[in-house]
Amino acid sequence: MNMKNKKDVNKRIQEFATQLKIPGIKKYFEEEAKEASAIELSYEEYLLKLLEKEFEMRQENAKQGRIRTANFPYKKYIEDLIVEDLPEDAQKKLKLLISLDFIKSGQNVILAGNPGTGKTHLAIGLGIRACLAGYKVLFTTVPLLINQLKESRSQKTLRAFENRFEKYDLVIADELGYISFDKEGAELLFTNLSLRAGRKSTLITTNLSFERWDEIFQDPVMTAAMIDRLTHKAFIVNMNGNSYRLKETKKWIQEQI
Template identity: 50%
Template sequence: MNEKDIICQYAKELKLATVRENLSLFAEDAMREQWGYLMFLRRLFEEEVTSRREKSKIIRIHRADFPQMKYLEELKREELPLEGQMLLPEVETLDFIKEGRSIVMYGNPGTGKTHIAIGLGVKACLEGYTVFFTSVPHLLTLIREAKTEKTLRSLELKFERYDLVICDELGYVGFDKEGAEMLFNHLSLRTGKRATIITTNLPFTRWEEVLKDKVLCSALVDRLCHKSYLVNMTGTSYRIKETKKLIEKSNV
C-alpha cells in the first residue's frame, strides 16, 4: 500500500470524505504549483470544511420541514402592507433570533405573512441556526401523539432548543380547552428565551374565538407580546392582485 492509499484509509476512518475525494487532485496541484506542506494541508482541509458547511445547510433546511422553499429576495416588497415593509429591514439581519425575540404577524390571508416567515427561516438555516416550521394544528397533533406515547417531555425539550420556531396559521382551526392549554404550555417554553414567529388571520382581540378560554387567551397574548414585533399585515391579497392582472390582460 503506497502513501496515498494509507492517507485515504486514515481519511476514511476519520470520516473525511472530501479529503479522500480531493487528495490526488490537490497532490497534483501541490507538485505543479510547488506548495509547501502547510499550504497543501490548508487547501485539503479547507475543502473538507466548505463541503461540510454546505451539507449542514441542506440538512438544516430539510429538518426545518418547510412546506415549500420561499426566499426573502423573491418578495415584492412594495406590494407588502406598510408594516411588513417596515419590518423586513430590521428582522432580516436575524438579530431577533440572537435576542430571543418573537414576531407575530396578523392580518387577512394572502398578504405575505407565511412568505416572510419561511424566508426568514430559510435564511436562518443558511446562517447556521436550527429552525422548525409547523402549522398550529399540526403542532397540536404532534403534542397529542407525544402525550399518548408518553414522549411529551422529549418533544418539549426538542421544541425548546430550536433557535427559531415558526407556527403558521393560528386561528384557522378552533381548539378545545386541552388544545389551548397545550399550545400555551409549548409556546411558554420559548417565551423570552428563544425566537418564535407566529402568523395568524386574527387580531389579538379575536383570539378568544379560537382559544375558547378568556384567561388562557389573555395570558398567551401577554407572553407573546412581551418584547415582540407585532405586525399588522392586513391588506389586499397577492392572489387577488394576480387574478385582477390576469383578467385585465385577457380584456386587452
C-alpha cells in the same frame, strides 16, 4: 512513484477518507495535489488547502442539514420576495427582521393579517435565513403542533418532546386561527409556547386580530395570558393588504403567455 503505486495510494486515501468521514478531502485531494504540484506548493500549504475544502463542505452540509430538518413545506427565500408587493408595515420592518437580531435577543415575531399577503413566504424566508446563519429552526403549523403534543401526551413522551421544542432557536408556528381547538389542545399550546417566552424566539402567522383569538382558544383568561406572553417585547407586523399570492399568480400567468 509509478502509475500503479499512485493508483494504489489514491485508493487507500479514498478508503481512509471514507472511514474517517472526511468527504471534502476524499473529493478534492487528487485535484489539489495536481494544482499543488503545478505551482510548487509546500506540503503544509497543500494540507491547509485540503483542510479548507473539508471545512467548507462541512459548513455547507450543516446549513443544508438545518434547512432539511426544519421541515419547511417548500423553499422560499427572502431574496425571492417582491418587497414592494408586501404590506406597508412589512416593508418598513423587513430590514430589521432579516437582520435576525430578534433571534439573538429571544424576541417573538407575529405576522398578522388577511390571507394571501405573504405571511408564510416571509416566515419561511426568515427561517431559511436563520438556518444559513447557524440557528436551529422548526417549522410547523399550529394544528400539526397541537396534534403532535396530544400524541406525545398519550404515548407518555411529552416531556421529551417539550425538551426538544424548548431548544429550537426559532419555532415558526404557521396558521394560527384557521382551525379552532379544544381545551386540551389550547392548554398544551399555551404551556409550550410559554416555556419559550423570553428565552427563545417564536414566529407566529395568524389571520386573526388579537381581539378574535378567543374564537380559537375559547377561554378568555387563557387567551389574555397567551397574548400577553407572546406579545411581550415582540415585533408585531401588520400584514393586512392586497393579496401577494394573487399578484404572484398573475405574474406567473403573464410569463406563460
